[in-house]
Amino acid sequence: VNAGSAHSENGPVVVVAEHRDGQLSPLTNELAVCAQRTAEMLSSEVVIAILGEQVSEVAQEAARTIGHKVYAVKVPGLKGFHGEAYVKILADLIPSWGASAVVGGHTTSGMDWAPALAVDLHATYLAGVEALDEDADGMLFSRAGLFGKAQEIIKPKANPWVITVAPGAFPAPAGLPEHPGSVELFEETSQKCRAKVIAYKSAADQDLGLTQAQVVVAGGRGIGKPENLELIHRLAGLFSRSAVAGSRPVCDLGWLDYGSQVGLTGAMVSPKLYISCGISGARQHTVGMRGSDFIVAISSDPAAAIFNLADVCIVDDLTAFIPALLDQAERAVH
Amino acid sequence: LKEWRQMRLLVCLKQVPEPESLFDLEQGRVIWRRPFRTRMGSLDEFALETGLRIKDAFPNTTIQAVTLGPISSSGILHRALGMGADQAFHIVTEDEQDLRPLAVASALADWAREGAFDLILCGAMSEDAMQGAVGPMLARLLDIPWATAVSSLETSQDASSIEVTREVEGGNRQILELPLPCLVTIQSSPFQPRYPALSKLLEAKKADIPAYVLDARSLPAEPEHIVRLEVPNRSRAGVFLEGSTIEKAVQLMAILRQRALL
Numbered sequence: 001v002n003a004g005s006a007h008s009e010n011g012p013v014v015v016v017a018e019h020r021d022g023q024l025s026p027l028t029n030e031l032a033v034c035a036q037r038t039a040e041m042l043s044s045e046v047v048i049a050i051l052g053e054q055v056s057e058v059a060q061e062a063a064r065t066i067g068h069k070v071y072a073v074k075v076p077g078l079k080g081f082h083g084e085a086y087v088k089i090l091a092d093l094i095p096s097w098g099a100s101a102v103v104g105g106h107t108t109s110g111m112d113w114a115p116a117l118a119v120d121l122h123a124t125y126l127a128g129v130e131a132l133d134e135d136a137d138g139m140l141f142s143r144a145g146l147f148g149k150a151q152e153i154i155k156p157k158a159n160p161w162v163i164t165v166a167p168g169a170f171p172a173p174a175g176l177p178e179h180p181g182s183v184e185l186f187e188e189t190s191q192k193c194r195a196k197v198i199a200y201k202s203a204a205d206q207d208l209g210l211t212q213a214q215v216v217v218a219g220g221r222g223i224g225k226p227e228n229l230e231l232i233h234r235l236a237g238l239f240s241r242s243a244v245a246g247s248r249p250v251c252d253l254g255w256l257d258y259g260s261q262v263g264l265t266g267a268m269v270s271p272k273l274y275i276s277c278g279i280s281g282a283r284q285h286t287v288g289m290r291g292s293d294f295i296v297a298i299s300s301d302p303a304a305a306i307f308n309l310a311d312v313c314i315v316d317d318l319t320a321f322i323p324a325l326l327d328q329a330e331r332a333v334h
Numbered sequence: 335l336k337e338w339r340q341m342r343l344l345v346c347l348k349q350v351p352e353p354e355s356l357f358d359l360e361q362g363r364v365i366w367r368r369p370f371r372t373r374m375g376s377l378d379e380f381a382l383e384t385g386l387r388i389k390d391a392f393p394n395t396t397i398q399a400v401t402l403g404p405i406s407s408s409g410i411l412h413r414a415l416g417m418g419a420d421q422a423f424h425i426v427t428e429d430e431q432d433l434r435p436l437a438v439a440s441a442l443a444d445w446a447r448e449g450a451f452d453l454i455l456c457g458a459m460s461e462d463a464m465q466g467a468v469g470p471m472l473a474r475l476l477d478i479p480w481a482t483a484v485s486s487l488e489t490s491q492d493a494s495s496i497e498v499t500r501e502v503e504g505g506n507r508q509i510l511e512l513p514l515p516c517l518v519t520i521q522s523s524p525f526q527p528r529y530p531a532l533s534k535l536l537e538a539k540k541a542d543i544p545a546y547v548l549d550a551r552s553l554p555a556e557p558e559h560i561v562r563l564e565v566p567n568r569s570r571a572g573v574f575l576e577g578s579t580i581e582k583a584v585q586l587m588a589i590l591r592q593r594a595l596l
Contacts, residue, residue: 081508083470084479108502111459112482115435115467119474124557125435127465140561146364147353147462151566153362156558194479196511198497203505215595238596252522258505265483265501265521273595280353283464294593295570296586301354308566312589313574314582324583329596332587 009159010044011098012069016090016113017050018105019058020080024065027105029172032066034165035103037132041139042100042159047071048181051089053078059183067177069184071097076190080200083112084193091120093186099160106164106283108265114164124156128283130169144283148305167264167287203259210260213243215273218262218289219255220247222278222299223318226255231322232277238329245269247285263288278318281306298322341395341493341514343385344451346442346472347378347414349407350462362562374410377457381520383527385455386418388489396420398449402441404429408543415538416530424545432560435467437553442468443475444552453496454517458483469519479516485523 013035018025028048035046046068050059052075059072073093078085090113094102102117104110106128118125131142133153143166145152210216217236219229229244236242246256248263262269263285274292279285281297281304289295290309297310300317307313314321349372356367374382382399389395399414401407402425411422425441427433433441446454454473459466466482473480484498485507493514500508501521512518530538575582590596 081502083482087474108483108500111466112470112480112500114470115465116470116474116480118467118557119436119439119471122557125465125467125471126558127435127467142564144566145463145560145563146351146357148464149357149566150359150364150563152563153561154558155561157555194513195481195516198509198511201507201509248522252524253526254524261505264503266505268504273590273593282461290569294595296590303354303356305566307568307572307574309569310572311570312586313572314586315574316579316582320579321583324579325586328580328583328587 008098009100010042011100011159012045012047013039013042013101013103014094014097014099015046015048016086016102016104016110017048017058017062018107018109019050019052022054022057024058024061026172027107027167028062029066030167030170031103031105031165032068033170033172034129034132034163035101038101038103038139038163041132041134044100045069047097049073049093051075051078051086056183056185063181063183065176067179067181070181071184071186073186073188075188078191080197081109082193082195082197083109083116084195085191086113087116087120088191088193089188090117092188094121094160101159101161101163103163103165106166110164114162118162121160121162123160123162126154126156126161126163128166129163130166144305148281148283148308149303166283168290210243210245210262210267211269213241213269214271215239215242215275216245216262216269216271216289216292217242217275217277218245218247218279219250219277220279220285221249222280223250224278226253228319229255231318234326235275235277235322238326239273247279276306276310277322279306280304281308339493341388341392341452342449343388343395343397344446344449344454345378345382345385345397345399345414345419346454346456346468347382347399347401347410348375348457348460349373349401349403349410350375350460353461359563359565362564364563372407372409374413375457375460377459377461377520377522379527380522380525381455381457382414382417382419383525384487384520386528387525388453388487389418392489392493398423400425400442400445402433402438402548403427404431411543412535412538412541413530415541416535417528418534422541422543424543426545426547431550433553434556434558435465435471436557439468439471439475440553441548442472446472446476452514454515456517456519458519458521466519469517473517476517479512480518481510481512481516482519483521484518485521487518
């Protein structure tokens with residue numbers, strides 16, 4: 001573990017791009033938005049770093065669609081994401097670039113490399129950042145704490161900082177950048193890593209109906225028991241082109257298939273109407289549905305975090321409320 | 335019966351408030367309302383269950399549960415013993431001492447170095463803070479390989495390596511092989527954590543859990559601190575419907591019709 005030696009307060013803010021199979025993840029654009037605002041506060045500039053065996057095309061794509069200076073870091077043998085390799089390479093490059101901050105996603109990959117890199121760089125780790133602010137002494141970072149029921153306002157010590165950005169918190173601008181970026185190539189030697197990637201498996205049977213549905217009715221732990229799923233199905237049955245979904249705990253319990261899971265490790269949906277039933281609103285779930293056009297949330301917990309992003313909030317027991325709603329719908333028909 | 339070398343597992347646990355606990359924010363600080371109930375972090379429970387399943391398959395395994403927290407957090411260690419951990423250890427912090435992830439990882443690293451553990455298991459994140467930082471930091475401080483967000487784990491026949499499945503975005507999975515010693519953070523899975531056996535729980539309640547008080551001077555300077563807590567902004571209208579259950583149902587029907595959603 002080597003110490004980060006060179007870094008400066010107004011060195012570049014380095015975005016670590018997310019990409020897979022030659023495709024740039026749309027999240028990278030959001031990371032660049034957070035990085036740009038950070039860079040403005042530090043009077044510095046944004047650099048996008050892309051790590052992998054074959055990176056030139058992804059780098060061109062990033063330069064064209066996001067802009068900024070793009071560093072294509074070619075690493076022989078690095079075929080996909082590898083946490084240990086990312087940490088070793090970044091711990092080497094970040095000080096040589098004199099970076100003031102490194103920005104990744106608060107995703108399953110970002111959460112794998114970023115805290116470890118912070119140890120190597122003796123850097124402050126800021127996890128799941130949702131907003132930026134500043135006071136007289138410098139920058140402040142806002143993130144969700146206490147089950148998403150409060151925002152933590154965090155002050156880091158001196159740079160460098162390692163930041164992971166909450167997906168959805170810094171929406172990317174539509175269209176192409178005014179000034180396309182330029183690509184610079186870096187060649188790294190291959191990394192000897194102890195952890196070995198054996199395989200990468202694509203989602204087997206994601207419910208396509210889910211991402212195409214116009215109405216999604218989702219059940220969380222708050223539905224209490226699997227028998228109550230019938231209420232969720234009946235509620236979904238009120239709408240045409242609807243689908244039933246669930247939060248991760250409900251899928252873990254086997255009440256719904258993993259193909260029906262909405263959230264960080266499941267599907268990302270943005271239907272016309274999303275009805276959340278008994279879901280607390282942890283960020284791992286809400287990143288998958290916060291873009292819905294209209295959100296109705298039903299929960300017995302009046303302080304549930306889900307209410308902070310709902311259009312209509314109903315504090316009630318699901319097993320009483322959904323039958324009452326179904327009853328009203330039936331009356332309207334007759 | 336096959337003979338394996340003994341595997342030593344360390345499971346790191348954190349006490350968290352019950353998710354529905356009520357609190358007030360006063361001058362940027364949290365004041366919990368009574369009764370204030372706590373529990374073992376739910377993903378930490380999955381981490382312990384993962385360890386117990388390894389022990390089921392390799393009986394020659396010892397599991398030590400460790401937590402870092404105030405005196406009042408010893409309850410989760412009793413529960414861990416009740417679930418089947420062999421030993422428990424408590425690194426005691428002061429009541430109001432809210433340590434940042436690097437301090438927690440450093441204190442755990444000091445402890446883990448003494449124990450020569452083959453495998454360290456943590457929850458993928460705590461459900462209250464949702465940072466997921468301690469696991470990878472601890473691995474890096476100990477200079478051992480790691481994998482995060484693991485939903486299934488297989489130990490090799492000779493107990494020299496493990497194969498893990500990481501859950502990544504969009505329901506995709508990455509499969510990794512790691513040599514021991516290593517650290518793995520555990521995501522939830524269909525393997526629901528077992529309930530403690532009543533007899534074991536009674537026995538565990540009587541157990542004297544070894545502890546030491548954390549010397550804050552031995553920790554690295556905190557790289558960041560929480561200035562204050564704020565009430566979250568509402569990203570949307572967030573209209574709360576009022577009235578009886580039926581009245582609320584009538585109102586929701588009207589809203590859905592008005593928006594041509596029904």
